[in-house]
Amino acid sequence: MTTVFTDPDEAVAGIADGSTVLIGGFGMAGMPVRLIDALIRQGATDLTVVSNNAGNGDTGLAALLAAGRVRKIICSFPRQSDSWVFDGLYRAGKIELELVPQGTLAERMRAAGAGIGAFYCPTGVGTPLAEGKETRVIDGRTYVLEYPIKGDVALIGAHVGDRMGNLVYRKTARNFGPVMATAAALTIAQVHHVVETGALDPEAVVTPCIYVDRILDLSAVEGTS
Amino acid sequence: MSTVMSTVEHLDRGPLGRDELAALVARDIPPGSFVNLGIGLPTTVADHLPPDSGVVLHTENGMLGMGPAARGDEIDPDLVNAGKIPVTELPGASYFHHADSFAMMRGGHLDVCVLGAFQVSERGDLANWHTGDPGDIPAVGGAMDLAIGAKQVFVMMTLFTKDGTPKLVPECTYPLTGLACVSRLYTDLAVFHIGPEGVTVTETYGTSVAELASRLEVAVRPAGSRDRTKGAIVSHVHPAADHADHL
Numbered sequence: 001m002t003t004v005f006t007d008p009d010e011a012v013a014g015i016a017d018g019s020t021v022l023i024g025g026f027g028m029a030g031m032p033v034r035l036i037d038a039l040i041r042q043g044a045t046d047l048t049v050v051s052n053n054a055g056n057g058d059t060g061l062a063a064l065l066a067a068g069r070v071r072k073i074i075c076s077f078p079r080q081s082d083s084w085v086f087d088g089l090y091r092a093g094k095i096e097l098e099l100v101p102q103g104t105l106a107e108r109m110r111a112a113g114a115g116i117g118a119f120y121c122p123t124g125v126g127t128p129l130a131e132g133k134e135t136r137v138i139d140g141r142t143y144v145l146e147y148p149i150k151g152d153v154a155l156i157g158a159h160v161g162d163r164m165g166n167l168v169y170r171k172t173a174r175n176f177g178p179v180m181a182t183a184a185a186l187t188i189a190q191v192h193h194v195v196e197t198g199a200l201d202p203e204a205v206v207t208p209c210i211y212v213d214r215i216l217d218l219s220a221v222e223g224t225s
Numbered sequence: 226m227s228t229v230m231s232t233v234e235h236l237d238r239g240p241l242g243r244d245e246l247a248a249l250v251a252r253d254i255p256p257g258s259f260v261n262l263g264i265g266l267p268t269t270v271a272d273h274l275p276p277d278s279g280v281v282l283h284t285e286n287g288m289l290g291m292g293p294a295a296r297g298d299e300i301d302p303d304l305v306n307a308g309k310i311p312v313t314e315l316p317g318a319s320y321f322h323h324a325d326s327f328a329m330m331r332g333g334h335l336d337v338c339v340l341g342a343f344q345v346s347e348r349g350d351l352a353n354w355h356t357g358d359p360g361d362i363p364a365v366g367g368a369m370d371l372a373i374g375a376k377q378v379f380v381m382m383t384l385f386t387k388d389g390t391p392k393l394v395p396e397c398t399y400p401l402t403g404l405a406c407v408s409r410l411y412t413d414l415a416v417f418h419i420g421p422e423g424v425t426v427t428e429t430y431g432t433s434v435a436e437l438a439s440r441l442e443v444a445v446r447p448a449g450s451r452d453r454t455k456g457a458i459v460s461h462v463h464p465a466a467d468h469a470d471h472l
Contacts, residue, residue, distance in 0.1 A: 026286045027309035029302060079364035090362055099363050102285065103327025103370035110324040123331060123369045126404040128355075171320055172286050173303040178322040206322075
């Protein structure tokens with residue numbers, strides 16, 4: 001049963017200290033900025049964040065990092081031209097980094113959502129990112145054993161949701177949203193607007209409502225156009 | 226398709242410029258291929274693909290049918306490439322999530338990917354994600370997935386560093402991205418094919434095979450030459466031969 005919220009603070013209520021939080025977005029595309037801002041106000045700390053990047057500029061994920069709420073980040077590409085918040089924390093030894101190849105990051109979350117215990121992946125074989133990991137040769141090719149990444153919470157951005165929680169995305173802002181929605185115990189999506197049940201073409205639904213617990217309707221949030 | 230090619234030495238000119246190098250890579254991408262162009266220099270290959278090539282560009286953040294960079298009113302924050310640069314969509318484009326996008330790559334569905342590199346080894350090992358400097362914050366993105374996923378991996382780089390150190394090496398000293406994954410190496414001075422038979426020079430620009438051989442620690446030999454140790458003819462099929470009209 002999905003609940004639609006118009007207050008960002010109510011949408012993120014109950015996120016516990018120490019949670020693993022999956023945060024969607026590729027750079028700023030698909031980044032659930034209003035949910036992250038609400039999470040900062042909500043105050044949960046000692047978080048492990050899983051996201052492709054480690055924040056851009058001073059907003060969104062970067063603001064969460066700057067607020068000192070994140071103990072560890074699991075990502076593929078922390079170093080960017082505008083990742084000064086992460087860079088400073090990392091160099092000061094104030095944040096732990098687990099670097100994961102981008103496709104392995106996505107597949108580890110997909111595995112969590114799909115009930116897969118672990119999987120053999122060819123990416124990273126023979127590289128520093130596979131050091132210490134179990135390997136196996138299958139049909140002459142070497143694979144690395146990779147484990148799922150399960151979230152306590154997923155914060156994602158989508159384009160439109162219906163009242164049941166079905167989601168559609170827009171262009172490359174889709175990125176990690178559909179995968180993260182399946183991999184967390186509690187999935188919260190911010191959407192540009194909510195439509196009545198039945199208004200979305202069932203053939204076009206990307207994330208079925210079974211994966212979505214809460215929706216924040218940005219069109220009803222004050223200060224959002 | 227068993228053409229034995231011989232090396233073309235362009236001695237009457239200097240090394241390739243960046244644009245010429247991108248044009249050379251574009252020439253060798255078979256029409257109709259599904260291609261991923263890495264961030265940086267490889268991105269410029271798109272500017273040299275003929276409009277009728279039928280090449281479909283993949284961007285790993287979740288799109289096939291990527292068009293040129295967006296300008297002015299075309300800029301849409303929801304439509305970016307792997308470098309987070311606003312791009313456009315072409316007719317026939319499709320969007321998919323990250324797990325699908327990387328399944329496409331890892332699953333061997335892409336025909337070609339073009340990447341930059343710090344170093345390539347004579348076995349085709351690739352180092353392109355980290356200098357190994359402990360002061361550098363490591364970031365890998367999709368480099369490792371691309372390196373091992375595409376049917377063919379082309380690398381574009383200068384052959385030597387600014388201080389003259391070769392970047393085609395017996396063993397990579399930088400942290401590896403993938404093992405034995407590079408099949409072609411496009412540089413300012415020469416094009417190399419890398420395979421189980423070793424490193425073959427197919428073209429040179431402003432230098433000769435002999436001069437390259439003297440500057441590199443890697444054994445390189447001209448295409449079509451006889452490998453004395455194995456007594457076999459080293460033969461190469463030039464993929465551009467079938468679409469030379471695109472040149």
